[in-house]
Amino acid sequence: MTTESDAAAVPGPAWTAGAPAARYRPFEPVGLPGRRWPDRTIATAPRWLSTDLRDGNQALAAPMTPERKLAMFELLTGMGYREIEVGFPVASQDDLAFVRALIERDLIPADVRISVLTPARDEMIRRTVLSLEGTRRATVHLYNATSPLFRRVVFGMSRDECKDMAVHGTRLLMKYADKLLGGCDLGFTYSPELFNETELDFTLEVCEAVMDVWQPEPGREIVLNFPTTVERSLPNVFADQVEWLDRNLPRRADVCLSVHPHNDRGTGVASAELAMLAGAQRVEGCLFGNGERAGNVCLVTLGLNLLTQGVDPGVDFSDLDRVRRVAEECNGLPVHPRHPYAGDLVYTAFSGSHQDAIKKGFDALDGTAARRGAQPAELPWEVPYLPLDPHDVGRAYEAVVRINSQSGKGGVAYVMSTRHGLNLPLALRADFSRVVQEHADGEGGEISPDVLFGLFQRAYVEYPALPLPLVLCAEPVTAELHLDGGRLCPPPAAVKAARDALTRWGVEVRVVHRPPPGSPAAGGDGVVVYAECRVRGHAFWGAGIEDDLTAAVLSAVRSAVTRGRMTINGLDVPTPRGSGPAVVAGPVIAGR
Numbered sequence: 290m291t292t293e294s295d296a297a298a299v300p301g302p303a304w305t306a307g308a309p310a311a312r313y314r315p316f317e318p319v320g321l322p323g324r325r326w327p328d329r330t331i332a333t334a335p336r337w338l339s340t341d342l343r344d345g346n347q348a349l350a351a352p353m354t355p356e357r358k359l360a361m362f363e364l365l366t367g368m369g370y371r372e373i374e375v376g377f378p379v380a381s382q383d384d385l386a387f388v389r390a391l392i393e394r395d396l397i398p399a400d401v402r403i404s405v406l407t408p409a410r411d412e413m414i415r416r417t418v419l420s421l422e423g424t425r426r427a428t429v430h431l432y433n434a435t436s437p438l439f440r441r442v443v444f445g446m447s448r449d450e451c452k453d454m455a456v457h458g459t460r461l462l463m464k465y466a467d468k469l470l471g472g473c474d475l476g477f478t479y480s481p482e483l484f485n486e487t488e489l490d491f492t493l494e495v496c497e498a499v500m501d502v503w504q505p506e507p508g509r510e511i512v513l514n515f516p517t518t519v520e521r522s523l524p525n526v527f528a529d530q531v532e533w534l535d536r537n538l539p540r541r542a543d544v545c546l547s548v549h550p551h552n553d554r555g556t557g558v559a560s561a562e563l564a565m566l567a568g569a570q571r572v573e574g575c576l577f578g579n580g581e582r583a584g585n586v587c588l589v590t591l592g593l594n595l596l597t598q599g600v601d602p603g604v605d606f607s608d609l610d611r612v613r614r615v616a617e618e619c620n621g622l623p624v625h626p627r628h629p630y631a632g633d634l635v636y637t638a639f640s641g642s643h644q645d646a647i648k649k650g651f652d653a654l655d656g657t658a659a660r661r662g663a664q665p666a667e668l669p670w671e672v673p674y675l676p677l678d679p680h681d682v683g684r685a686y687e688a689v690v691r692i693n694s695q696s697g698k699g700g701v702a703y704v705m706s707t708r709h710g711l712n713l714p715l716a717l718r719a720d721f722s723r724v725v726q727e728h729a730d731g732e733g734g735e736i737s738p739d740v741l742f743g744l745f746q747r748a749y750v751e752y753p754a755l756p757l758p759l760v761l762c763a764e765p766v767t768a769e770l771h772l773d774g775g776r777l778c779p780p781p782a783a784v785k786a787a788r789d790a791l792t793r794w795g796v797e798v799r800v801v802h803r804p805p806p807g808s809p810a811a812g813g814d815g816v817v818v819y820a821e822c823r824v825r826g827h828a829f830w831g832a833g834i835e836d837d838l839t840a841a842v843l844s845a846v847r848s849a850v851t852r853g854r855m856t857i858n859g860l861d862v863p864t865p866r867g868s869g870p871a872v873v874a875g876p877v878i879a880g881r
């Protein structure tokens with residue numbers, strides 16, 4: 290017996306004679322003169338069908354139990370999906386039990402239509418229809434493969450025999466429904482499986498024949514669902530196929546043209562979107578792209594792609610982390626950290642220039658909001674590198690910037706401000722950024738907000754080794770003070786007292802930055818002052834975080850001058866490097 294790991298270990302032939310490209314054939318393009326889809330835009334959401342409980346489920350190593358299915362069903366209906374394929378009732382006892390539970394326990398919301406899938410096989414059609422007994426409203430979804438390869442290799446059938454399979458299946462389905470589903474508002478979906486590999490004229494022939502049996506008319510639609518069962522072409526070719534159908538299908542007004550893209554080439558989302566441009570009115574897919582092989586098209590990505598184009602997807606993604614958690618539990622599969630919109634890392638920048646632009650974007654948004662007396666959430670979203678406001682999908686801003694060796698001063702300033710309430714002056718950002726870079730280069734890995742705060746403390750706050758008069762007595766010092774935070778907004782008298790104290794010791798003091806009232810509060814209850822002191826012509830920074838302004842000013846100056854003296858005298862300046870993780874968390878301000 291070959292196990293999974295044995296199979297993975299089998300060495301493939303090396304491509305010594307070149308890649309085996311000759312074994313594969315290019316996909317035939319579609320002749321579609323005057324194709325219209327490239328000039329269109331998507332202005333409304335399609336009808337969505339979730340096939341998580343069927344196509345998604347059939348691709349799992351451990352298919353869902355009825356309990357897990359119910360959790361997924363409730364998630365989907367809660368999000369707003371109104372068409373849900375709930376299973377393949379003849380596949381397993383669990384699938385059947387789930388369909389029966391939905392019906393018998395009356396668990397289907399009044400505006401939700403469930404569907405069940407069956408192959409075009411007589412006995413299976415009967416049992417599938419039977420599985421719906423007692424329901425008020427449901428759809429039966431019938432499929433048979435129509436592609437030349439399938440006709441030749443799997444069925445051994447001619448085109449006519451293949452078409453008859455679909456026609457016969459439709460007749461049987463209607464016959465059993467008449468017999469078993471009295472009073473049910475029955476819907477019908479037909480899928481020519483492997484549509485994308487099937488000759489277009491044959492697809493049309495089969496669909497016409499199926500429609501002749503179902504007789505769609507106003508109030509009795511037929512859903513014709515066209516799958517890229519195995520995605521094989523560029524998305525534009527699929528769009529051409531869909532537009533060809535849109536142009537040529539008869540009874541078009543009573544047909545819902547649906548697509549069911551898979552993702553074998555990694556272009557399932559593009560295929561679905563181009564298909565919508567080409568005339569698709571309905572899209573089948575799964576949350577986070579679960580499904581056979583490389584998956585079905587991801588409904589989350591499609592929905593949020595629409596949202597970010599200003600189109601309401603009609604589905605609620607406001608708590609995307611919960612959606613992800615439930616889907617992960619039900620499927621037993623993790624969602625990749627880089628999955629569009631939902632992955633752990635997709636709203637996070639580690640790299641400096643990205644962080645800088647994000648910080649400036651947030652600052653600009655906050656500034657505009659303040660000027661207009663509005664909330665940032667009311668303004669158009671314009672933050673570089675973030676395609677979507679994380680808040681719109683229930684994410685906090687905290688992880689938007691994370692620090693490592695790729696980061697720069699903008700990112701460091703962002704974390705110090707948003708996590709610790711310390712709004713560093715520009716020149717201090719550059720200075721501190723060098724400290725952070727040195728630490729990152731030495732230690733590798735990520736620097737958490739707490740460690741960052743510890744680095745700051747050790748670099749700028751913790752130098753009160755000598756009493757201030759002693760520090761200052763040796764030579765003249767000038768100090769430029771930056772007062773942080775709107776909360777302190779120190780009364781002029783307090784600033785004067787601090788300045789006088791320093792002047793008495795011969796320090797020439799200038800207050801260069803005094804935050805305007807109402808500017809973001811400095812951390813917690815404390816007072817934060819940054820001092821840039823000139824010692825023998827060299828600038829050194831210190832910071833004071835104290836309960837009152839005078840103490841903070843004196844601490845900041847003492848730290849800066851001590852640091853300067855030690856550096857100039859070649860003394861062993863204590864560096865933050867290697868001193869272990871800081872445990873002192875700075876005061877965190879509310880919001881971002």
Ligand SMILES: CC(=O)SCCNC(=O)CCNC(=O)[C@H](O)C(C)(C)COP(=O)(O)OP(=O)(O)OC[C@H]1O[C@@H](n2cnc3c(N)ncnc32)[C@H](O)[C@@H]1OP(=O)(O)O
Pocket residue numbers: 344347377379380381408409410432433434443444482518581
């Ligand atoms: C692209 C899709 O996702 S289609 C949905 C696929 N989903 C599943 O297969 C999950 C559920 N399936 C099952 O539980 C089982 O496959 C069953 C119950 C449907 C059938 O089981 P079995 O009778 O054991 O057949 P098996 O699974 O081997 O299927 C192969 C048979 O189905 C036939 N077949 C395959 N597709 C179709 C179809 N759409 N219509 C009619 N017959 C079909 C094959 O020709 C083959 O017939 P043969 O035995 O005469 O050669």
Ligand SMILES: CC(C)C(=O)C(=O)O
Pocket residue numbers: 344432480482483514516517518519549551
């Ligand atoms: C049954 C059809 C719609 C299908 O799942 C596929 O072709 O992928």
